[in-house]
Amino acid sequence: xxxxxxxxxxxxxxxxxxxxxxxxxxxxxDNNTKIExxxxxxxxxxxxxxxxxxxxxxxxxxxxxxxxxxxxELDGDINTTFTTDNVCYAESDRVIMIFDEGVEVNGYMLEAxxxxxxxxxxxxxxxxxxxxxxxxxxxxVLGLYLPAGTSYEAIEGIDSKVVVLVSxxxxxxxxxxxTLALETFNFSDLENVYVTIHHxxxxxxxxxxxxxxxxxxxxxxxxxxxxxxxxxAGKPEWDKIQYFSDVTIDDANALSGEEGFxxxxxxxQGYQFGYRFIYYLFExxxxxxxxxxxxxxxxxxxxxxFSDSDIDGSGYISEExxxxxxxxxxxxxxxxxGEDVFDNFATWYGENWASIGxxxxxxxxxxxxxx
Numbered sequence: 001x002x003x004x005x006x007x008x009x010x011x012x013x014x015x016x017x018x019x020x021x022x023x024x025x026x027x028x029x030d031n032n033t034k035i036e037x038x039x040x041x042x043x044x045x046x047x048x049x050x051x052x053x054x055x056x057x058x059x060x061x062x063x064x065x066x067x068x069x070x071x072x073e074l075d076g077d078i079n080t081t082f083t084t085d086n087v088c089y090a091e092s093d094r095v096i097m098i099f100d101e102g103v104e105v106n107g108y109m110l111e112a113x114x115x116x117x118x119x120x121x122x123x124x125x126x127x128x129x130x131x132x133x134x135x136x137x138x139x140x141v142l143g144l145y146l147p148a149g150t151s152y153e154a155i156e157g158i159d160s161k162v163v164v165l166v167s168x169x170x171x172x173x174x175x176x177x178x179t180l181a182l183e184t185f186n187f188s189d190l191e192n193v194y195v196t197i198h199h200x201x202x203x204x205x206x207x208x209x210x211x212x213x214x215x216x217x218x219x220x221x222x223x224x225x226x227x228x229x230x231x232x233a234g235k236p237e238w239d240k241i242q243y244f245s246d247v248t249i250d251d252a253n254a255l256s257g258e259e260g261f262x263x264x265x266x267x268x269q270g271y272q273f274g275y276r277f278i279y280y281l282f283e284x285x286x287x288x289x290x291x292x293x294x295x296x297x298x299x300x301x302x303x304x305x306f307s308d309s310d311i312d313g314s315g316y317i318s319e320e321x322x323x324x325x326x327x328x329x330x331x332x333x334x335x336x337x338g339e340d341v342f343d344n345f346a347t348w349y350g351e352n353w354a355s356i357g358x359x360x361x362x363x364x365x366x367x368x369x370x371x
Contacts, residue, residue, distance in 0.1 A: 069152060080107035087150055094128060096158055100146060100167035104184045112187060113164055116197045117205075119229040125287065126205055128162050130178065134210040137176040138163055145169055145181055162204060175203030175222075195239045198226035211294030212304045214329045216264050220274020221290055224282065236367050243275045244357025254349045258330055258342035265322040276353065280345045285337060296336050302328060 070088045074080075086101045090110050094117065097110050121127050130136070136159065142152055145167050152158060163179045166187075173196055174181040186196045202222040212218065227240045253260040253269075254276050264273050281289045310321035334341055 074110045075107040076111050078106050078108040096161050097164045103166050109187050116201050119233045123229040131210045134208050135177050138179045141176050141179040173200050175200040177207035180204055195226050198229055216270040216274040219270045220278035223275040224278040255346045257346035262326045265319045293336050297332050
């Protein structure tokens with residue numbers, strides 16, 4: 001999920017945060033560890049029981065004026081689990097993973113992020129480095145979710161690496177430029193499917209490349225790339241099937257072309273319409289089309305931000321403002337792809353989407369049978 005949602009939940013989270021001193025962990029073995037997971041992207045459980053034996057040998061300390069932040073080593077083993085006593089971090093060449101106090105961690109989490117980043121880079125041809133126009137929002141994110149008094153500035157490379165915050169105070173996963181906020185349940189099925197990590201990292205890649213469009217385009221890209229990257233990495237998963245279900249979106253919405261695009265005002269609709277539309281764009285115009293649209297949006301001065309006057313009485317962005325922003329986006333897309341792009345999408349969708357769904361379902365069944 002894109003970062004906007006975080007703004008509406010910040011106050012309640014900050015109120016519950018407290019200061020910290022350091023980090024310790026307790027390892028567990030297979031006899032006292034239980035991990036349970038559902039297959040839903042939105043509802044998963046990760047239950048870990050741990051012993052209380054502290055391992056001091058794997059901890060390095062970063063001192064600051066207000067706190068002590070410890071570096072811990074993860075061994076890459078998904079069966080190695082521990083619970084943090086306080087805020088600490090692990091690092092690799094490209095990633096810094098900060099763990100809030102009281103979170104359940106396994107030894108593969110850092111490697112899982114690295115693998116997902118590589119998968120996404122292989123699929124998109126882009127990399128996780130800051131490009132012109134990208135905004136570093138790391139201090140905002142970490143200040144929003146970590147306990148008051150947390151000092152992370154002394155961590156070497158934190159301004160240039162991808163930062164992943166793992167906390168059970170986040171709720172819905174949040175992606176920002178170079179920073180990702182996840183809950184522990186997002187890592188609960190690492191041996192099989194971790195589509196949420198791929199999805200949110202696709203947002204990070206997009207933002208680090210200086211491109212931020214409307215919710216429909218952002219969520220459409222993240223949904224499309226996360227599924228495709230997993231397929232190309234040999235890990236196809238069932239999440240994609242929902243986009244071919246009759247109950248997820250009214251076909252009339254997609255078949256109405258530009259009107260359907262402009263009138264997507266509910267966030268969940270953005271995933272559904274966006275996935276279909278991005279699928280079409282990549283299929284017809286090639287893998288560079290999203291980035292071409294992004295560059296055109298920057299040249300046109302497009303911004304995804306809304307003003308105070310766009311907020312309605314309930315504190316949310318008004319439907320009128322969303323429609324206006326969607327129309328701006330539609331006009332830019334037409335400038336890049338042609339005036340008939342939305343009409344052509346509607347025709348393509350009506351002629352191809354059902355058969356693409358049948359092929360997808362058959363491939364998932366075959367992959368499951370061979371696993």
